Amino acid sequence: MTAWLSGEWPWYVAGPLIGLFVPALLIVGNKVFGISASLSHLCAAVAPGKVEYFRYDWRRAGLWNLVFLAGVLLGGFLASQGGPHSIHISDATHASLVKLGIHDFSGLAPRELFTWHALLTVRGFVSVVVGGFLVGFGTAYAAGCTSGHAISGLANVQVPSLIAVIGFFAGGLAATYFILPLVIGGV
């Protein structure tokens, strides 16, 4: 039992559980499962400025989404209470990443890149700040992220979502093979 609360779940348990958030949110309030819209709602709430895109009633459109997002943070905290956790990746990935210059495999993300201290290095700054910016810009431009397009959209058999998901992988592969070696290895 405790292993289920603190260990790694097999894919065939994790995947269906993630998929069930689609019907759960529809049944609770006719809400379409998606996370990235809440980034727009936060902008609309905090600093809409004179930007047309953010001039809408964010409370009405997205308060539920922001509350859901606060829950995600809380859920992450609860999950971390089982103690420190390292990820058992495949030997092939381990070898590829060592070659790239990653040596600390003890956390959820490599500490060479994802600590406040590393933020002052080029590779930490690119991973966190540049990467974060592209996540926010890209999901707003594509009108959805992994949850909205890859899960909700593909399940609803939408062509726009299929195009978006192909884009996710095109961008991800390009970054993995061409940008990461420069960022992590080079500088």
Next chain:
Amino acid sequence: MSTLSVSEFQGCGSGGAEKPEAPLRFLPVYLLLGAAFGFVLSRSEVLSWFRIQEMFRFQSFRMYGIIGSAVATAAVSLALIKALKLKSVQGVAISVPPKVLGSGIQYAAGGTIFGIGWALTGACPGPLFALVGNGVTVMLAAAISALLGTWSYGWIKPKVPH
């Protein structure tokens, strides 16, 4: 984006004139569902930079199994909801408004830009926040940067192709 907003107006707005606060009663449910989602993101390890690298390097079936079975579960659930013409517990007919295709450029270009960010941070928007909860607090900086990114898109939106 606009299609999503329309659906929300239908969802929250029905009967809004006489009972504007009715949807607020459901906020604790969304908090609970969000917490469950954050927990699942953590235990499934899809919030891990290492797992995302494993996926983009095609060195493990795990992420594909997770995404594939999530889509299959959601698709079967959606088909059932449509076949049974279910209503939400708030009494609204359930509908998923389709995204408007247009030229498709916004999905291809936006998707690719997000994909680069996904590989760099190792996290999509949900995991960014779940990671902060897990104690990887530097992801707060990534989340703030993501907000700046979204804001920049809103600002430049009239000038980029859709």
